[in-house]
Amino acid sequence: MKYPIKHITPKTAIEQQVEIARQLITSGMPEKIEIVAGVDMAYSQKPLTGFSAISLFTYPNLQYIKTYQEIDLIGYPYIPGLLSFREGPLIMDTLEKVEEDIDLFLFDGQGIAHPRGVGIASHLGFLLDKPSIGVGKTWLTGEYKEPGRQKGNKSDLLDASGNLIGHVLRTRSETNPVFVSPGHRIGIEEASEIVLNCTTSYRIPEPLRRADQKAEKYKNEGDI
DNA sequence: GCGACAG
């Protein structure tokens, strides 16, 4: 493992991010997308425990396939900019149980729309060498103008130098937009297109919405 | 030093 993700000090984590950032591919459309996965986590306090959920859906028909889950103690603190070092370990463990060939990942959080250009979607997409997209529910970095109020409307998310790093996308009319940015092996325009294709009548794309529900239920009801 | 800060 050239870039270990477990037990990494913040200093080393940042060094890894800088190195990974220049290797990310942020253009193009995956040649094949048949299975899309939504990845999310829920937590319970004392002792801080994480519950992961990876929900698989067919694409573009969005038929639910199944969900893989895992549980473990969380030792890493939440540090803005280093989210993937907190959630990544459990997510990677969960992925080891997956038998299907996932073509694209949707992560709850940012892709390249990150202080060093390596949000959780970029980091994990890079480690997996798979197409990935970051779908954040709130802002982390970048400047933008409020997009139109109707579903499908979007505006550019720019970094301090004015470079395009993602889109602020309205996935549901009259509702707060989501922050979409490429994780790895996909372009910005392509990422927004796929997020919209994965969205039905709710603000959050189906794979992520289902993973969120599954993680929450796992936290409250366990394996039962 | 001050303000900002995904989940």
Next chain:
DNA sequence: ATCTTGTCGC
């Protein structure tokens, strides 16, 4: 993320 009561609107 989690905690936590009521409230608004389809």
